Amino acid sequence: MALLDVKDLSTSFRTEDGIVKAVEGVTFSVEKGQTLGIVGESGSGKSVTCLTIMGLNAKRNTITSGEALWKGDDLVTMKPNDLRQVRGNDISMIFQDPMTSLNPVHTIGRQLTEAVLLHRDVTKKVARARAVELLGAVGIPRAQTRIDDYPHQFSGGMRQRVMIAMALINDPDLLIADEPTTALDVTTQAQILSLMKTLQEDFGSAIIMITHDLGVVAELADDVLVMYAANVVEQATVYDLFNQPQHPYTWGLMGSLPRLEADVERLTQIPGQPPSLLNPPRGCRFHPRCPYVMEVCKTTVPALKPTSRDPAHLEKCHLDEETKEREAAKLLAATMAEAG
Amino acid sequence: MFRYLVRRTLWAILLFIVITFVTFVIFFIGPNNPARAVCGGEQAKRECLVRATAKLGLDQPMPVQYWKFIKQLVIHQDLGESFATSQSVNERIKEAAPVTASLVFGGAILWMIIGLSVGIFSALKPRSLTDRFAMIFVLIGVSAHPVWIGLILEYVFGVRLGWTPIANYANFFGAPSDSGQPGGPWQWFYHLILPWCTFALLFAALYVRMIRANVMETLNEDFVRTARAKGAPERQVLTAHVLRNALLPVVTMLGMDIGISLGGAIFTEYVFQLPGLGQTAIIGINNQDLAIVQGVIVFATVAIIVFNLLVDLLYAWIDPRIRLT
Numbered sequence: 001m002a003l004l005d006v007k008d009l010s011t012s013f014r015t016e017d018g019i020v021k022a023v024e025g026v027t028f029s030v031e032k033g034q035t036l037g038i039v040g041e042s043g044s045g046k047s048v049t050c051l052t053i054m055g056l057n058a059k060r061n062t063i064t065s066g067e068a069l070w071k072g073d074d075l076v077t078m079k080p081n082d083l084r085q086v087r088g089n090d091i092s093m094i095f096q097d098p099m100t101s102l103n104p105v106h107t108i109g110r111q112l113t114e115a116v117l118l119h120r121d122v123t124k125k126v127a128r129a130r131a132v133e134l135l136g137a138v139g140i141p142r143a144q145t146r147i148d149d150y151p152h153q154f155s156g157g158m159r160q161r162v163m164i165a166m167a168l169i170n171d172p173d174l175l176i177a178d179e180p181t182t183a184l185d186v187t188t189q190a191q192i193l194s195l196m197k198t199l200q201e202d203f204g205s206a207i208i209m210i211t212h213d214l215g216v217v218a219e220l221a222d223d224v225l226v227m228y229a230a231n232v233v234e235q236a237t238v239y240d241l242f243n244q245p246q247h248p249y250t251w252g253l254m255g256s257l258p259r260l261e262a263d264v265e266r267l268t269q270i271p272g273q274p275p276s277l278l279n280p281p282r283g284c285r286f287h288p289r290c291p292y293v294m295e296v297c298k299t300t301v302p303a304l305k306p307t308s309r310d311p312a313h314l315e316k317c318h319l320d321e322e323t324k325e326r327e328a329a330k331l332l333a334a335t336m337a338e339a340g
Numbered sequence: 341m342f343r344y345l346v347r348r349t350l351w352a353i354l355l356f357i358v359i360t361f362v363t364f365v366i367f368f369i370g371p372n373n374p375a376r377a378v379c380g381g382e383q384a385k386r387e388c389l390v391r392a393t394a395k396l397g398l399d400q401p402m403p404v405q406y407w408k409f410i411k412q413l414v415i416h417q418d419l420g421e422s423f424a425t426s427q428s429v430n431e432r433i434k435e436a437a438p439v440t441a442s443l444v445f446g447g448a449i450l451w452m453i454i455g456l457s458v459g460i461f462s463a464l465k466p467r468s469l470t471d472r473f474a475m476i477f478v479l480i481g482v483s484a485h486p487v488w489i490g491l492i493l494e495y496v497f498g499v500r501l502g503w504t505p506i507a508n509y510a511n512f513f514g515a516p517s518d519s520g521q522p523g524g525p526w527q528w529f530y531h532l533i534l535p536w537c538t539f540a541l542l543f544a545a546l547y548v549r550m551i552r553a554n555v556m557e558t559l560n561e562d563f564v565r566t567a568r569a570k571g572a573p574e575r576q577v578l579t580a581h582v583l584r585n586a587l588l589p590v591v592t593m594l595g596m597d598i599g600i601s602l603g604g605a606i607f608t609e610y611v612f613q614l615p616g617l618g619q620t621a622i623i624g625i626n627n628q629d630l631a632i633v634q635g636v637i638v639f640a641t642v643a644i645i646v647f648n649l650l651v652d653l654l655y656a657w658i659d660p661r662i663r664l665t
Contacts, residue, residue: 056568081573088571095569100562104661105584114580115570150660166570 001072002029003173003206004053004091009066009076011045011052020277022048024230025066025304028223030174035200035207037221037238039214039253041274044227046210047096050176052076054093055083089119092167096179098159102151108135108162109147115169134165137202138195157188164195168203175200176208181216193219214253218242226250229275229285232304235314244328246307246315248290251331284318292319292327344664348652352645359641360634361406367630368402374423374628396423409634419635424627429635432620437639439509440616442528443535443608444601448594451540451547455590458544459551460583466556474548481545490538490611497534504534507613539608543597550593554586561585588659595651599644 011023023045030036038046051057053068053075068075070086078086087093095101103111112131113124120127128147135143138161151159160180167175177196181189197220200207209220217224217238224241226234226249234247245251252270272289275281281288287297296318304316317324375398379388393399397408412418419429462471498506510527522531558564559582567581606618613619617636624632656662 054569056565084571084573086571087569093569095562095566097562101566103563103567103581103585105588105659106580107660114567114572118571118576152661163566166566 002069003032003071004030005067005069006049006053007067007069009049009052009068010064011048011057012063013057014061014063015278018278019063021230021280022277023052026225026227026232028225028232028235030206030208032173033200033204033206034222035209035220037217037224038208038210038227039212039217039224040227041212043229043274043277045230046225046227047178049227050093050178050208050210054087054091054176055080056093085119088115088172089170090172091174091176092170092172093176093178094160094163094167094180097183098156098163099183101163102159104151107148107150108154112147112162112166112169115166119170130169131165134169135162137168137199138162138165139191140165156184157191160184160188160192161195164192164199168199168205171203172205174208175205176210178210179212180209182212196220214257226253229280230277231285231316232314233286233316235304236310237312240310240313243332244307244309244313244325245331246313246324246328247286247317248292248319248327249286251327252289254331254335284316292323294318341664348649352649355645356638356641357410360410360638363634363637364402364406364409364630367633374398374630376628378423413638419638420631422624422632423629424632429631432632433617433635433639436615436617436620436636437602438512439614440602440605440609440618442509442512442532443539443605443614443616444598446532446536447539447543447601447605448598450536451544452594454540454544455547455551459548460555460578462548462552463555463559464578471552474552478545478549481541481548484541486538486542486607487611489541490534490608493534493538494611505531506534509614509616535608535612535614538611539601539605547590547593551586551590554589555582558582558586584658588655591655591658592651595647595654596644599647602640602643602647 006026006028009023009026010021013020013022026045026049028036038049040046048057052062052064055075055078057064064076066076070090073082075083075086102108109128109131112134113127116122116127116130117124122130132143132147135147140146140158140161146154151162154162160183164180180196181192184192193216196207199205207220209216211217221238224234224236224238225232226241226247228249234241234245234250236244236246241250242254245254249270252268255268256270270289275285275288283299284290284297284302287293290297300318302316302318304314307313307315308321315324373389374396375389375392376384378392378396379385397405400408409420412420417430419433421428422432458474458477462468462474465471494506497504508521508531510522510524510531512525512528513523564577564581567577572580602617605616606622608614609616609618610622617639621633621636623629624636652664656664
């Protein structure tokens, strides 16, 4: 049995302007110790998917359907008290902005031990020892003394390390990282990513890595979901995705990666803006921005279906296989050529 | 920390000098003749006026009078004598300050109880029926004038229902036995119920609104989501993470409001005939009694300065991001 089995998960928000479908029919599973990457632009529903799994959306205006089976128990319908036992214990989460994700009026020690004391029946002393140990593990120097410092006494990268320590303190089976490096500068990003990689080996946690950066996916993920406008448009192993990308949106994402070797004036971009989820386009959500658009795309929503070559590789596009093969090969050839 | 205190004290002294000086100037610019007040108003005799003017030092230039006032205050901690009644101003303030303090601190406790309970509840259940009623209460509270509120309460509870006294103050520690006035803690409480309600209403409304807004804003903070992601129960999220942050600005406001109110909750004191600082100041102004007015102003200034300092120190203590330098 998979660790986490998400089936046909949908989330909508009631707003004053109408119902916003933020996630529609997402299905995936995460195996023990594996890393799943979820890629997409801002507003594509990747964060909301994970917040829904954690039950962290505001209850008042959220409509959720589908299942998220955690070791067989459905997190979507779980009672708040039971869900609380899972959160921070079995599944924990790291957020995008480490500058605002820690409580400014408590020492980090207090915030770390809080996580332990919520789920373990141990003394404060034991919890504190565990906190010091984890701070050391995430590479905070002089953890013994720094544990009594407040968040504002740490830099952004250090705060994200604290967040990671807090997430791992109860040895979770699954760690959800919501763009953990977006708010950090480039060198710090690299440090945090390699830290997460090492820690995954040490702790054996599965990871869901939400990102808009295909480079991060290539580095860390085993499987990848590509999301666009609340839908999964392509789903594959990281190897297949980079070797045989099937969806024009994925091609666009890959084309817009900066490459050192390529001697181009500008990065290629996907023209246009992501659609409004309040009033999404008919047919394929991507058709207004798609360079390969056909008549059928404007009227009929394509199904998320396996490719003929590989039943585990899913894509959601009307284009015929030949064209896809050709374009994927072209993209790959271009990448290879640049890489020399 | 020490440097901070020294700097704050120096600023306080400067502020004190400016405020008392401005009071002096305003008093002398106006068409006042305190000597006339001493000698019984319009039909004062000429020789009485001359004598009073000399006695009060009114024949000397204004800066000289100010200098004498400051000297007496600093060296003897003496605010002088009332022009009108020759009573010591220190004595007068000593009588009036506990009345105002009772009103203000009792009122502050009342408005904080209302502000916290209603404000937090409204923030947790926005747009609920309770929240809407709370917002109507806020609208009434900030719109209605304390004098009107006081008179209505007085009429309903004092006159119609006869539940409460309609005016006057009872000393907490008991009135002098020969005065025939009520005294003791119960009478003190009984006489202050309506004034407290009247005085607290405006602030309760303002604080409900402020606390509601702050709590709602803090509930949306990322660190609150972090706390929930850790698996903290809602109660713990609220007490350990939301309230401490949401109430930081409330502490500042509370200190400032109490400081300002100690200068005299004039309207409430006036309606309920409480012999507090506000009423003392009004009587002083009517009698053209500079000594009394100046005394009240000195006391109020010191109260405001001290309370602001206390708030800043408290603030540095509860918010670790603030360092006093």
